[in-house]
Amino acid sequence: MVDLxxxxxxxxxxxxxxxxxxxxxxxxxxxGLTRDGKExxxxxxxxxxxxxxxxxxxxxxISRGSVVGALMEYEHGLVSVDPLGDFALMVxxxxxxxxxxxxxxxVKTSRNEILEALDIA
Amino acid sequence: MEQLTNLIISDRELAFIxxxxxxxxxxxxxxxxxxxxxxxxxxxxxxSGVRRNATSLGALLAGAFSSSRHxxxxxxxxxxxxxFQQGVNENIYTTLVxxxxxxxxxxxxxxxxxxxxxxxxxxxxxxxxxxxxVKADSTRKKSSVINVEFRS
Amino acid sequence: xxxxxxxxxxxxxxxxxxxxGYCGKTTNLQHVxxxxxxxxxxxMLSIATExxxxxxxxxxxxxxxxxxxxxxxxxxxTVPGQxxxxxxxxxxxxxxxxxxxxxxxxxxKFEENVQxxxxxxxxxxxxxxxxxxxxxxxxxxKRDLSTALPVHVLDRYLNRRRVPSFEAVAxxxxxxxxxxxxxxxxxxxxx
Numbered sequence: 001m002v003d004l005x006x007x008x009x010x011x012x013x014x015x016x017x018x019x020x021x022x023x024x025x026x027x028x029x030x031x032g033l034t035r036d037g038k039e040x041x042x043x044x045x046x047x048x049x050x051x052x053x054x055x056x057x058x059x060x061x062i063s064r065g066s067v068v069g070a071l072m073e074y075e076h077g078l079v080s081v082d083p084l085g086d087f088a089l090m091v092x093x094x095x096x097x098x099x100x101x102x103x104x105x106x107v108k109t110s111r112n113e114i115l116e117a118l119d120i121a
Numbered sequence: 122m123e124q125l126t127n128l129i130i131s132d133r134e135l136a137f138i139x140x141x142x143x144x145x146x147x148x149x150x151x152x153x154x155x156x157x158x159x160x161x162x163x164x165x166x167x168x169s170g171v172r173r174n175a176t177s178l179g180a181l182l183a184g185a186f187s188s189s190r191h192x193x194x195x196x197x198x199x200x201x202x203x204x205f206q207q208g209v210n211e212n213i214y215t216t217l218v219x220x221x222x223x224x225x226x227x228x229x230x231x232x233x234x235x236x237x238x239x240x241x242x243x244x245x246x247x248x249x250x251x252x253x254x255v256k257a258d259s260t261r262k263k264s265s266v267i268n269v270e271f272r273s
Numbered sequence: 274x275x276x277x278x279x280x281x282x283x284x285x286x287x288x289x290x291x292x293x294g295y296c297g298k299t300t301n302l303q304h305v306x307x308x309x310x311x312x313x314x315x316x317m318l319s320i321a322t323e324x325x326x327x328x329x330x331x332x333x334x335x336x337x338x339x340x341x342x343x344x345x346x347x348x349x350x351t352v353p354g355q356x357x358x359x360x361x362x363x364x365x366x367x368x369x370x371x372x373x374x375x376x377x378x379x380x381x382k383f384e385e386n387v388q389x390x391x392x393x394x395x396x397x398x399x400x401x402x403x404x405x406x407x408x409x410x411x412x413x414x415k416r417d418l419s420t421a422l423p424v425h426v427l428d429r430y431l432n433r434r435r436v437p438s439f440e441a442v443a444x445x446x447x448x449x450x451x452x453x454x455x456x457x458x459x460x461x462x463x464x
Contacts, residue, residue: 184329
């Protein structure tokens with residue numbers, strides 16, 4: 001079975017990262033890992049896709065190109081959304097902003113691995 | 122448009138199909154993957170899941186799929202080219218291949234639908250190419266297979 | 274399962290046309306569709322293959338007058354006849370209030386007809402019904418063909434339960450309405 005869990009676990013090994021979900025642009029979850037299992041990964045993926053839709057629309061409105069990353073800061077955490085080509089989004093939930101740099105770097109380096117696993121490379 | 126019954130699938134093409142289906146079974150951990158004609162006839166299946174019921178499953182899924190396209194029409198939708206049936210333990214994802222075949226994936230809750238969708242797109246494209254070759258072959262070969270002797 | 278709506282004074286019933294492939298089930302419905310005034314019927318829906326063989330079912334809603342002040346609405350369905358669609362037939366049979374068994378009168382189809390009736394009995398048992406006590410009518414179709422068996426032969430071997438039967442040439446519309454009138458009356462009286 002195509003196993004993205006190893007790739008996703010690398011995200012979770014970054015301190016502060018609680019959840020990593022790979023979701024298709026259609027909102028359906030491809031795979032996900034969460035540290036404590038409390039969040040509904042499918043719901044997070046689905047809602048995030050909608051959020052990205054709004055972000056894309058704004059980008060077009062202000063003629064600034066497509067979305068290359070999005071960050072949502074909450075009282076008790078941070079959600080980072082990183083597009084993987086035009087077919088998927090990597091959504092990570094962290095405790096705070098300190099790990100964002102590492103998350104974004106990991107998305108870049110994992111890109112090919114994920115695409116190959118899904119046979120889209 | 123040739124129907125399955127008028128398509129001649131060579132051993133070589135059947136091998137291509139089986140390979141594509143097998144890969145899908147492995148990549149998605151599906152219990153079975155079937156390729157059926159739009160009229161319900163089973164072309165081939167891979168995986169251990171539905172062997173016994175394959176015929177009925179093929180017929181019912183084709184009927185359900187056709188129904189859903191009629192529903193699309195009634196709703197003023199252009200078309201429904203996939204249907205996803207979600208059960209408690211097992212799910213079925215069905216998608217149309219080039220207006221002729223249906224690719225059916227039966228998988229359990231350990232596999233996410235998003236993954237099935239992404240992987241089935243690739244398989245579906247591959248099967249589409251096989252179908253094109255089969256259609257081209259069929260027009261050439263039909264006369265040699267169904268010849269005068271066969272008909273008498 | 275008949276639906277009786279007291280508020281709107283309507284009775285809805287489901288009639289299923291059963292039989293082997295190509296025996297004339299769809300032809301029956303097509304004739305009804307063409308002959309009845311558009312006010313008294315809905316659109317006919319056919320879920321069929323590209324070569325127009327029934328894949329799932331044909332469906333035709335009809336208004337057939339009033340009975341004791343209740344408007345009677347019949348939903349006519351046909352099942353796909355080929356052997357491949359055995360389970361599909363069971364799915365369509367669900368909720369039926371009456372059945373018309375259409376017989377292809379040709380001698381070479383006799384054996385298939387026997388098997389089909391047997392399958393029908395089994396399917397009804399599966400949905401908790403007994404063909405013996407169920408509104409059931411038989412139609413001897415394709416009477417115009419040279420290989421058609423005599424009606425008394427068909428009646429003797431295929432109509433064990435001695436239910437009402439009608440000769441028909443569905444392609445020409447003969448016997449279609451006689452059959453329909455009978456089954457609808459039977460269904461209503463047995464509600």
